[in-house]
Amino acid sequence: MKGNEAIAEAAIRAGCLHFFGYPITPQSEIPEYLSRRLPELGGCYVQSESEVATSHMIYGAAGVGTKVMTSSSSPGISLMAEGISYLAGAELPVVIVNIMRAGPGLGGILPAQSDYAQTTRGMAHGDFRLIALAPASVQEAVDLTILAFDLAEKYRTPVILAGDGVIGQMMEPVVLPEATVGPPLKADDWALTGCVGRKPRKVSSMFLDPDELNAHNFKLKARFAEIARNETRFEAYACDEPLDLLVTSFGISARICRSAVDAARSEGLKVGLFRPITISPFPMDALREIIGRSQRVLDVEMNTGQMLHDVEMAAQGRCPIDFFGRCGGLIPSAEGILEQIRASLAQLPKGGVP
Amino acid sequence: MMKPTTEILLAGFGGHGMLLSGRLLAQAAMEMGSQVSWLPAYGPEMRGGTANVAVCIARDQVGSPYVECPHILVAMNAPSFDKFAPKVKPDGLIVYNEGLVPNPKQRADCTALCVNAQEVAIAAGNIRAANLVMLGVLVGATELVSDDAVIAAIESEFAAKARFIPVNVAAYRAGVAHGKDGRCAQSA
Amino acid sequence: MNKVFSYADALIRKPFHYCPGCTHGTIHRLIAEVIDELGIRERVVGISPVGCAVFILDYLRCDMFQASHGRAPAVATGAKRCRPDLVVFTYQGDGDLAAIGTSEIVHAANRGERITVFFVNNAVYGMTGGQMAPTSVPGQRTTTTPHGRNTETDGYPVNMSEMLAALHTPAYIARVSMHAPKEIIAARHVVKKAFEHQLAGRCFSFVEFLSTCPTNWGMTPVESLRWLEKEMLPYFPLGEIKVPPADDTGGRMP
Ligand SMILES: Cc1ncc(C[n+]2csc(CCOP(=O)(O)OP(=O)(O)O)c2C)c(N)n1
Numbered sequence: 085m086k087g088n089e090a091i092a093e094a095a096i097r098a099g100c101l102h103f104f105g106y107p108i109t110p111q112s113e114i115p116e117y118l119s120r121r122l123p124e125l126g127g128c129y130v131q132s133e134s135e136v137a138t139s140h141m142i143y144g145a146a147g148v149g150t151k152v153m154t155s156s157s158s159p160g161i162s163l164m165a166e167g168i169s170y171l172a173g174a175e176l177p178v179v180i181v182n183i184m185r186a187g188p189g190l191g192g193i194l195p196a197q198s199d200y201a202q203t204t205r206g207m208a209h210g211d212f213r214l215i216a217l218a219p220a221s222v223q224e225a226v227d228l229t230i231l232a233f234d235l236a237e238k239y240r241t242p243v244i245l246a247g248d249g250v251i252g253q254m255m256e257p258v259v260l261p262e263a264t265v266g267p268p269l270k271a272d273d274w275a276l277t278g279c280v281g282r283k284p285r286k287v288s289s290m291f292l293d294p295d296e297l298n299a300h301n302f303k304l305k306a307r308f309a310e311i312a313r314n315e316t317r318f319e320a321y322a323c324d325e326p327l328d329l330l331v332t333s334f335g336i337s338a339r340i341c342r343s344a345v346d347a348a349r350s351e352g353l354k355v356g357l358f359r360p361i362t363i364s365p366f367p368m369d370a371l372r373e374i375i376g377r378s379q380r381v382l383d384v385e386m387n388t389g390q391m392l393h394d395v396e397m398a399a400q401g402r403c404p405i406d407f408f409g410r411c412g413g414l415i416p417s418a419e420g421i422l423e424q425i426r427a428s429l430a431q432l433p434k435g436g437v438p
Numbered sequence: 439m440m441k442p443t444t445e446i447l448l449a450g451f452g453g454h455g456m457l458l459s460g461r462l463l464a465q466a467a468m469e470m471g472s473q474v475s476w477l478p479a480y481g482p483e484m485r486g487g488t489a490n491v492a493v494c495i496a497r498d499q500v501g502s503p504y505v506e507c508p509h510i511l512v513a514m515n516a517p518s519f520d521k522f523a524p525k526v527k528p529d530g531l532i533v534y535n536e537g538l539v540p541n542p543k544q545r546a547d548c549t550a551l552c553v554n555a556q557e558v559a560i561a562a563g564n565i566r567a568a569n570l571v572m573l574g575v576l577v578g579a580t581e582l583v584s585d586d587a588v589i590a591a592i593e594s595e596f597a598a599k600a601r602f603i604p605v606n607v608a609a610y611r612a613g614v615a616h617g618k619d620g621r622c623a624q625s626a
Numbered sequence: 627m628n629k630v631f632s633y634a635d636a637l638i639r640k641p642f643h644y645c646p647g648c649t650h651g652t653i654h655r656l657i658a659e660v661i662d663e664l665g666i667r668e669r670v671v672g673i674s675p676v677g678c679a680v681f682i683l684d685y686l687r688c689d690m691f692q693a694s695h696g697r698a699p700a701v702a703t704g705a706k707r708c709r710p711d712l713v714v715f716t717y718q719g720d721g722d723l724a725a726i727g728t729s730e731i732v733h734a735a736n737r738g739e740r741i742t743v744f745f746v747n748n749a750v751y752g753m754t755g756g757q758m759a760p761t762s763v764p765g766q767r768t769t770t771t772p773h774g775r776n777t778e779t780d781g782y783p784v785n786m787s788e789m790l791a792a793l794h795t796p797a798y799i800a801r802v803s804m805h806a807p808k809e810i811i812a813a814r815h816v817v818k819k820a821f822e823h824q825l826a827g828r829c830f831s832f833v834e835f836l837s838t839c840p841t842n843w844g845m846t847p848v849e850s851l852r853w854l855e856k857e858m859l860p861y862f863p864l865g866e867i868k869v870p871p872a873d874d875t876g877g878r879m880p
Contacts, residue, residue: 102708110480128707132700133733140697140730144704147691148671148712152704170694193480222475254503255461255476257468276689276705278712280668286683288692336504343501346442417506 099266101127139167173289194413574613647847696727
């Protein structure tokens with residue numbers, strides 16, 4: 085299946101029957117697919133007038149207790165910033181897919197990982213962080229879409245699925261969960277469903293009392309810390325032994341790095357790969373531990389060095405970090421990365437490399 | 439060194455159907471138990487320019503689905519040939535359509551196979567099946583996948599338009615025959 | 627003894643924070659009374675705006691959303707599409723609906739969302755301190771039009787009701803005023819009709835209330851009622867501006 089369609093079908097299998105969105109390349113197969121499927125399943129598809137509106141439509145949908153998703157690509161996600169902040173403040177569970185393209189501005193429609201910083205730092209005004217998942221294959225896009233709905237519900241928070249144009253456009257075989265339509269959202273104790281036989285409820289991000297808002301912000305922070313403890317996910321590939329070089333990368337570029345790492349290892353080079361799957365919360369401790377037994381780090385991204393800052397934080401200056409990036413829609417090739425791996429290894433003090 | 443993944447780039451103009459050929463190839467390989475990926479170039483490149491797709495076939499896991507230097511190039515027209523033939527890995531295979539690639543700049547370190555895809559397709563019953571001829575040549579020459587698997591993929595692809603199945607299968611088989619006897623082969 | 631007055635059940639018993647002479651309180655009460663009369667309190671989900679009326683959240687005894695500035699019709703769309711059995715309304719000021727939220731209101735109306743919109747037009751930005759609103763009348767002095775609204779540079783007041791009525795999509799659209807008891811009684815009928823159109827699944831419904839803001843207009847409550855009548859009515863004629871064809875159900879939503 086094509087990545088975008090796989091994400092759409094995975095959402096249905098996770099129990100999401102309501103979708104609001106505005107067209108943008110390279111994610112349009114998601115709304116196209118759902119506009120056909122959701123009405124058949126008794127759900128709804130609404131094409132909004134803008135991503136601003138979309139972000140508030142999902143606020144309304146989640147607020148009445150509905151499992152809901154939207155998808156967009158970089159410029160559209162910027163327009164959703166407002167709604168995302170309200171969703172976070174009002175603690176509403178939604179899934180937002182960002183099939184990233186190259187920026188800034190209108191940029192280009194080709195794949196990029198341009199929004200790492202925006203995605204992992206809350207995305208909008210106010211003081212909060214969100215869960216963000218970065219798939220490296222179509223199968224993982226499916227698995228993480230389903231996980232995104234689970235985490236959104238469990239922690240009452242928006243969850244971002246951060247893919248890119250390659251994940252969205254690529255076709256790969258996938259295994260889907262068996263349930264054709266997953267369960268509805270469990271929101272009995274907070275959703276606005278009409279106040280039959282109970283006190284009226286509010287869904288709001290407004291706290292005019294500074295003490296209350298202070299407490300609310302620290303509550304959200306504590307929840308994010310809990311998410312970091314329970315839900316941080318990463319892949320450490322060929323990282324068991326001490327390493328001469330650790331490659332760090334996320335999403336599709338990590339997938340390409342893996343080919344390069346395989347090639348390097350087949351030449352006998354001691355190279356491993358660390359790939360955060362939750363780019364937020366970032367697997368800081370796990371990376372720090374592996375960097376602790378690596379001589380040098382090479383960070384590879386499809387941008388000018390955004391995750392690099394998290395890698396630097398993990399390294400705490402303990403070893404040199406090189407960066408290799410391609411952006412604007414260019415994709416680093418495995419051959420190009422292999423060259424960088426060799427160049428990084430060449431920097432090691434003598435005796436470091438065989 | 440055995441290559442764990444075979445990387446194939448299929449390129450032509452938008453409308454030539456190379457994306458479909460790639461999908462049939464990936465589908466057939468998947469049904470035969472391989473891991474596959476199919477990654478089209480999308481965006482402005484698609485409009486009026488070359489439309490190309492990278493197909494990777496691997497025994498266990500496809501690493502990078504993005505292919506810059508393929509093992510095999512299938513080029514339907516001159517712009518595709520000119521753009522990608524120089525990138526084919528040494529010892530690679532280039533299948534090209536001699537009808538639309540009049541002056542191929544040959545690579546000394548690759549095997550080249552050519553066919554007049556449109557002519558063969560017309561003989562098979564429909565000029566629009568030229569993409570299946572190209573796929574046939576590729577499979578005939580490499581035996582990457584079985585004919586049965588490709589034909590099953592064609593049948594499922596055209597399930598809703600069954601009347602197109604026979605001509606596509608015929609074009610594919612004609613291509614396979616060309617690929618098998620390596621006609622037009624110009625190995626260096 | 628006969629009881630001649632009581633609180634609406636849908637209205638929470640607490641004093642309004644609104645300035646003396648502000649009509650938000652009266653409009654809240656009209657809506658609450660109609661909710662009671664229709665017996666729909668337990669099905670209602672209301673959406674409060676950004677503006678003085680954000681606190682309607684605290685005054686109505688029903689489930690309530692707080693929405694971002696201008697986006698209430700989008701929130702309502704999300705809620706109503708997912709739960710068509712709920713009775714969904716938004717309550718919005720003129721800055722909220724006719725400036726920052728024009729896109730959301732136009733498209734919710736155009737899609738024929740089965741929601742009810744209460745639009746309170748007081749010709750000024752109340753909460754932020756009396757700046758010019760899209761509905762300020764020509765010559766009106768505000769904190770950002772110290773010499774009066776200049777139609778050369780600021781244009782004319784925006785007639786939201788007429789603009790929405792121009793759409794092909796069937797709708798119920800009416801403009802009422804709060805400047806006299808007779809008008810307030812008429813307004814109550816219109817509020818009821820608006821909800822009834824939603825309850826019948828018939829169409830989008832929209833009620834514009836001409837309203838006052840004595841504090842920011844710099845007038846006494848009585849002066850503001852006269853000012854509304856004299857200055858606003860010429861730009862904002864009252865009445866039902868669009869009614870749906872009686873049999874139209876748009877083929878959608880029960
Ligand atoms: C995005 C954004 N911009 C600006 C504001 C500031 N703001 C709060 S209320 C308001 C105007 C409200 O005026 P109106 O809608 O006419 O309602 P009223 O207060 O007059 O009832 C503005 C501009 C905001 N809260 N959010």
